[in-house]
Amino acid sequence: MTAQIQPLFAKRYIIPDMPTADEVLPYLRQIDANLWYSNFGPLVSAFETKFIAQMAKAHPCETPFFAATVTSGYHALSVALRLMGIGSGCKVLIPAVTFPACPLAVQNLGAEAILCDIDPDTWTLTPAIARAAAAQMKLDAIMPVCLYGMAVPSEEWDAFTQETGIPILIDAAAAIETQSYLKHGFVAHSLHATKPFGVGEGGLLVTADEGMISQIRQTTNFGTVNRITQSGGENAKMSEYHAAVALAQLDRWEHVKARRAELVSIYTQELQSAFPLARIHNGLQKSVVCNLMVSVKQGLLPTLLAEIEAQGIATHRTYLPPLTTHPHFSDLCCCDRHGKVIQTPELSDKREHMNACTHLDQTVMGLPFYPQMTNDDATTISRLFCQTLHRMDTST
Ligand SMILES: Cc1ncc(COP(=O)(O)O)c(C=O)c1O
Known part of the structure; x- marks a missing residue:
């Protein structure tokens, strides 16, 4: 099934909200x-x-x-x-x-x-x-x-x-x-x-x-x-x-904030039915949201991303994978959460020692979020996301 979201905006996950x-x-x-x-x-x-x-x-x-x-x-x-x-x-x-x-x-x-x-x-x-x-x-x-x-x-x-x-x-x-x-x-x-x-x-x-x-x-x-x-x-x-x-x-800043807050509350409410398979970070609910990021249970992400995309909904991975995996930054000195410098240049070692970054990379994805979507679009996207997750969880 393909999501019935406004065709103009289908396949976009972020759309600027600029003054006219x-x-x-x-x-x-x-x-x-x-x-x-x-x-x-x-x-x-x-x-x-x-x-x-x-x-x-x-x-x-x-x-x-x-x-x-x-x-x-x-x-x-x-x-x-x-x-x-x-x-x-x-x-x-x-x-x-x-x-x-x-x-x-x-x-x-x-x-x-x-x-x-x-x-x-x-x-x-x-x-x-x-x-x-x-x-x-x-x-x-x-x-x-x-x-x-x-x-x-x-x-x-x-x-x-x-x-x-x-x-x-x-x-x-x-x-x-x-x-x-x-x-x-x-x-x-x-x-x-x-x-x-x-x-x-x-x-x-x-x-x-x-x-x-x-x-x-x-x-x-x-x-x-x-x-x-x-x-x-x-x-x-x-x-x-x-x-x-x-x-x-x-x-128009008061309007910008109010519209984003309205959409976040729809997503938050709808995604409650995905818990504990998925959740929106608490900190996002207190922000003027830019990217709507969702954490999902470990192991589900690659298939979930593919299934959501196949239903006509754009996904994204803003700021992921971590910069340690980008070729230009691969030589930079890295340290773990305890300040310990990771001595080897091997990416697998960095992944292991920088395990919070690795966990984010393996569990976080973004859903479409832009003020021009209707409230119904936000509900449709959230429900499709929850249904897909539950289907995947029962089939594993
Ligand atoms: C965390 C962060 N820092 C810096 C920048 C750079 O901002 P700009 O694109 O305005 O140069 C961005 C842009 O997306 C960003 O997300």
Whole structure:
């Protein structure tokens, strides 16, 4: 049987949820009036201010935070690492399950990315793993990642920096509003079209250090101040056109969150009948969901993926398999959850020692999730998924 989901969207697992041309138009008219197109224009500045005001509503606290726009989530990571002094001879600890942007940003600055196993419950690099790794080797920075948009504990990471002196850069690519900010260190967001807060291409860096904002701007503008090069840098400035889309996206942000929450609750409720064969991670229910990931009983995944696809439903494996299996990263130093460096280059040894990453690879898959699907689509997909699982379970 093939699932009866809207044909336009069949076989897609993610569809960007962007503002319409009409919603962006008033901001484009402002660009026409301002005659300012890039280089820290009025729309970029308005977006940065309004964005932080919106986040302060979600995380009321005494510490004020400041945001600087960049061209992408990758550049948010790259600029922050540069400002943390990361370069040749430095080591940065990164979870092995994440997007390639994380180690690439480190490598492209001439530094070494160390891939570590993740915590089996939270699916990410925790302060405990970082402490264990820091006891084995000198680390110059740690990059915890909000996997699938799930927040990491900023207070615990602040405490880690105070205790060890090692700076933190949280890659909160998709975790906008659910991730709280750091008193010490940076939080990076991606505004890629596929993220819940999509602008097309874009990124943000958030810091409690107001003085850092001018340094971020300098770094995103070829390291220059008044056309004189003061430091290393890149061209990573957000244009006024992207800021126009970002302002329009901010106007509809409450709607974006509400629609995603509605769909997550349908999936969560329907997938209850698949328990204990499958479940949605608790952390996803607290996030503005970007990728709807489901954990399934060990041993079922390859057949399940094939059966679901055969029924006309797209599946995906976002951030999987782990980066340790990607040819470009195969030579990187790896460590287990106890900080122990895995000495052999054999992939089978890495799989065995990085067993939480391996478990995720063997048990986690994604289902279609985009606001344009109807509630009935979400119900149909969930029910087909549950029926398929039960059928497979009884036949094994
Ligand atoms: C975890 C993570 N980090 C970084 C990035 C890079 O963001 P961008 O595509 O905006 O450069 C992504 C993009 O998908 C991501 O998922």
